[in-house]
């Protein structure tokens with residue numbers, strides 16, 4: 100794939116679950132903003148600002164189209180990242196007004212939903228349940244979902260396992276008078292199909308994990324607004340301000356997104372997210388096949404290694420393993436550093452999933468390979484020769 104030609108042959112980047120590499124068209128879109136129409140959105144009337152407004156609005160539309168959702172039902176706001184979006188929602192959610200009686204999350208969550216659901220439970224004094232996900236990533240539906248606010252990921256950052264029963268979960272949650280918030284951080288790039296047309300109440304994602312610049316996104320159902328008590332306020336959110344009062348712009352349906360966009364936004368990054376979505380949608384079958392071939396090859400190889408313990412139940416762009424110090428004399432952190440010495444960039448530790456990996460599974464620190472469309476078959480060969488003796 101030519102869009103990552105800036106990569107040196109010696110650089111083997113396998114940390115896409117943290118941040119994808121950005122393809123040339125995305126970098127170009129960001130540079131074009133800075134070089135050609137560097138301006139504020141929403142506020143200015145000169146032509147540069149009009150270009151920014153047009154492109155920012157186009158990105159909002161592209162996000163909805165990417166997910167198969169309709170503008171009459173949803174709006175798109177931009178934030179810093181998934182964590183920020185989830186916290187904005189959970190810290191402003193009026194549980195009493197919404198009739199919510201508890202909050203539910205799952206055991207394999209990233210700290211981002213895991214901690215923010217703890218904070219929600221503390222703030223509201225409502226009980227919090229942590230449901231054990233099935234091995235295939237689905238959430239058991241025999242729990243009591245009545246009037247529950249459910250916050251779960253659509254794909255895990257440990258092994259990419261997906262919320263396979265997301266559609267049934269959505270139905271169950273809504274039939275029981277509850278709300279569903281999806282952490283789509285890992286799903287947007289490589290598992291978007293699972294999210295398509297799912298009428299969740301909100302979907303939070305990180306553009307930096309979907310080949311776009313550093314940016315957060317929130318896709319929010321319009322009727323959720325009635326249950327959000329705005330507490331994070333500032334410029335760009337108001338239609339009028341008096342000495343002790345203000346009127347929020349988000350009451351107007353076409354400005355609903357301002358609910359979460361206080362202050363100046365990352366206009367260039369938003370514009371470049373639009374370019375990333377175009378790029379993702381324009382990928383060829385051969386690009387998808389190349390990614391699949393690479394991660395399948397790596398997974399199959401890792402499974403043959405006697406001293407490598409593979410966490411994944413199935414091949415996936417995200418693969419976690421660990422080495423046991425008693426068997427090898429070193430741990431995954433040491434292995435990660437040794438790979439880094441050879442230009443192979445992986446992640447080690449618990450990847451912000453401390454509860455599940457450390458406290459439930461008692462795994463030693465892990466090492467994660469997370470692949471992307473930029474990876475070449477030669478990258479996998481490099482890993483294979485580096486791990487040949489394990």
Ligand SMILES: Cc1ncc(COP(=O)(O)O)c(C=O)c1O
Pocket residue numbers: 116117180181182183209211212252254255256282284285305
């Ligand atoms: C599944 C999952 N959820 C949430 C997050 C948090 O994303 P961010 O750090 O961009 O807020 C991550 C980050 O790795 C993740 O993998």
